[in-house]
Amino acid sequence: MRIAICVKEVPDPTAVKRIDDSTHRLVRAGENTLNPYDRHAIEAAVQIKEGPAPDTEITVVTVAPASAGRSVDRALAQGGDRSVHVADDAAAGSDLLGTARILAAALKRESFDLILLGQQAADSECYVMAGLVAELLELPCVTQAASIELGAGSVTIKRQVETGYDTVKATLPCVVSVSDAINEPRYPPLPAIMGAKRKPHEVVSLAELGIDAATVGAVGAATVVGGLSKPEGRGDTIVVEDDGTAAAQLLAFLVEKKLVA
């Protein structure tokens, strides 16, 4: 079968993130990395390939600046066979709908049986990309998959909802976003990391996907950020690094707050 995984490059979680005051966009100048949530989607695909469908081809699809090659390589090292990287300056500043339009166009060029996403992006905490992309592709969609079982022309998925757990069955092709509890992604071994660069990388422009640049990017954005403000904070946080006395320091804090007798 053919599996596509939509991945995102995000700022390294250890970097201090900030939003540019004039563009109102996240500053992406620092170290970037593959969205940690996407690693669960790749692992889910690898497990399908290692298990029920050994002839599976795994394609990593991303919309990102040309500089995101390292994150694409990271995804391939974890088990992707090839990548489709939409890199185009006109895609910069795309909002949710714009990004979904580009991903959908890249996915539509090929016939994938299963399109996987992570449950959310670590930077924007956006958790709706699967629903957007599925609708644009006119495909069934299941989000928050805690397990995926491959059947004949279908997948059976267990997912958490407010009232407990649902089991749903979706016909292929379909779009699935996976919970970060679906698996424990393996770290790619060194040879896989070294070999990722040699896997087929396809870099495409918006024009090659037949996308009108006026419908995506900052120009085509359906939402606009007109300003930024500071929310009310909770107040100061005391943070201590444990040197063996942290538990005692915490106890003193709780006693002072009258939370411990």
Add this chain to the structure above:
Amino acid sequence: MIGIAVLCEVQSGTVTRGSLGVLEEAARLGVALGEPVTAIVCGSAIDDAAMAALGGFGAGTVRVADDALLASGIAQPVVDACASAQDTGGYRYWIAAASIMTADAMAGLAARLGAGLVIDAVELHAEGGSLVTRRSGLGDSVLAHCGFTTPVGVVVTRANAFAATEGNGGSAPVERFTPSFRAWSQAVTLVGHEDAVETGPDISAADVLVAGGRGLGDASGFGTIEELAAAFGGAVAATRAVVDAGWYPYSAQVGQTGKTVTPKLYIACGISGAIQHKVGMQGSGTIVAINKDKNAPIFDYADFGIVGDLHTIVPKLTELVKQRG
């Protein structure tokens, strides 16, 4: 485009409290913008008389789509129903309180309509005759003022952002509409459901909660968490990730799915603190975080944070608390 449509989610026959809170907020927004507010209810075997009561929460009109396809908790049939409502209603804005189903439904609707989508909105403002949301970002360190350039705008509000009142007892006319369902929206079917079973103490009532996340390493890590909770006379809570992984029962889950808790003391152990967790516990009196990753978002909203190994710190704290007790 005229008016505000609020998708009111029905669970177990009643409209969710989150939906009622958003409906009331939409009504305030509607007054400021001069836009009428319509409640859209999608489900099966809906009691129209009960839905008329949505008038008491600010709906001028209630529109009901009643079909077995709308009762499965699957979002795509609801996308179809909302799109059908939009065909005849021509609404300017769609707003829904975030849930597993509504977030997916609003995303699908935005894609179908080519409408702008804002998620995680925490405030709704009327500015210059238009809706401008406040979208929380970067671990709630910034509010982005998000508006729309498209004729229709779609908003998903953060869970628990708008608390519902008990309503004013008013009622609104209820009308029915018939959705037209697309083929792909019927390609996902519900084949099984396990209800969350209440086990252990009710975490909503506990004064002290000790909560465990993925940082515990595995299910056995809850042993030390239970001991600390016992030392405080409190209860154990868990994140969605560890419940999904089968480490702890659903009834202990705190967050967007799961329970909303407001204990006097909340001790988060090995919890990174994603938004979905935060919305369920940010009303806690004092928040303590123990995590080995100093960049974990939980430290942004904790009162006291410890960067370190919970496997050594938690047992030590348990001993210290016991000594005082």
